[in-house]
Amino acid sequence: MPIAVRAARPEDAAACIDLRGRTRENAFDAAQLAELGITPESWAAGIAEGASIGRVAWEGERMVGYCFADRDSGEVLVLALLPDYEGRGIGRQLLQEVVSRARDAGHQRLFLACSADPRSRSHGFYRRLGWRPTGELDDAGDEILQLP
Incomplete structure (x- = not known):
């Protein structure tokens, strides 16, 4: 099945949090993210308000990766990919698309x-x-x- 990459939507937030706990390195589960103030609601709000520049990758009904940057600072906040999807160029594509959109937002x-x-x-x-x-x-x- 092909991988579809698209702009993040507020309804993707819960899947992003779930996926972050299943990465190979630097995994954070929902409880650890909540301790940092990152919840499905806060993540969804960041996407809805445009504060988070995000791209997500899906294979059918399964999120396989994502990348987000902060619109105001130009910081790439997170790039996460399920281990089975590493080495296929998906992470590079997500990062490149987020970088392009951050540059479009005025970040040099x-x-x-x-x-x-x-x-x-x-x-x-x-x-x-x-x-x-x-x-x-x-x-x-x-x-x-x-x-x-």
Whole structure:
């Protein structure tokens, strides 16, 4: 079945939260996200208000991945993909589409937090796509990367 990528809709929020708990690395379940103030309602509101720039990937009735950026800051907040769908270009497509929309929103500098551990999948993934370390770390000890 083909993978369909489209703009995120408020009704996708619950599926996004569910999927985030099933990723290979950096998984957060619904309870952990709620502790951070991220609920289906808050996520849906961000999409509805346009504060979140998001793209989602579906295979039939199953969400397989998503990517979101903050419209106001240009930060790529999350890229999540089910493990069975890794290595198929879906994550790259989601990220590229979100980057394009963030640039359309006026952002010249895009940034994200990424594991500083070279053994993590995300470490090499973003660098291969042109993201570069800024030398900064966030509060969790993740590296801040930017896309020139």
